[in-house]
Amino acid sequence: GQNIDQPTEMTATEGAIVQINCTYQTSGFNGLFWYQQHAGEAPTFLSYNVLDGLEEKGRFSSFLSRSKGYSYLLLKELQMKDSASYLCAVRGNTDKLIFGTGTRLQVFP
């Protein structure tokens, strides 16, 4: 079967760093994606990892370990506008994205 696990909720303080973990078990693997979704809005693409290691893009970084079926999204210098859900999604054997349930991040002042 296909399974993607993320914590349901996390909280953090403005200016801090937060790490959102994702573990996956899928039929095949051809990349892992992180999306940001504000309430009632569309998912917005943040990052893509297909090889092991860290990809950095501004305040956001994403890490992948294929042997462990594990990824994390690291958000630095948190801002209030970062309060959103963060969705982990895997591209398996086919072109579709398989999504986790998402992690709802609340940033407090």
Next chain:
Amino acid sequence: EPEVTQTPSHQVTQMGQEVILRCVPISNHLYFYWYRQILGQKVEFLVSFYNNEISEKSEIFDDQFSVERPDGSNFTLKIRSTKLEDSAMYFCASRGGGGYEQYFGPGTRLTVT
């Protein structure tokens, strides 16, 4: 920056009625998708479309659903006879040939009463 657009933003329909949800993907993209998200649940794949035919469909995408690319810009999802459980946010997405990231439209909130 180019973006995926969807209309309408909100559609209310009665059970048993047909609805058509419309999408305009990013203009040079080749791969098109529909996903749905029931309130409070995860985003679920419905169908993918490439080269004017369905590439893959999920178990959700039964005979009540169909997709069409009637011209060079629009991509539509039709639900022939809506059920209460079809109430969800429907997202269209597209991607180009050079990368695997999918870009999502703002969604159509479908409410079936």
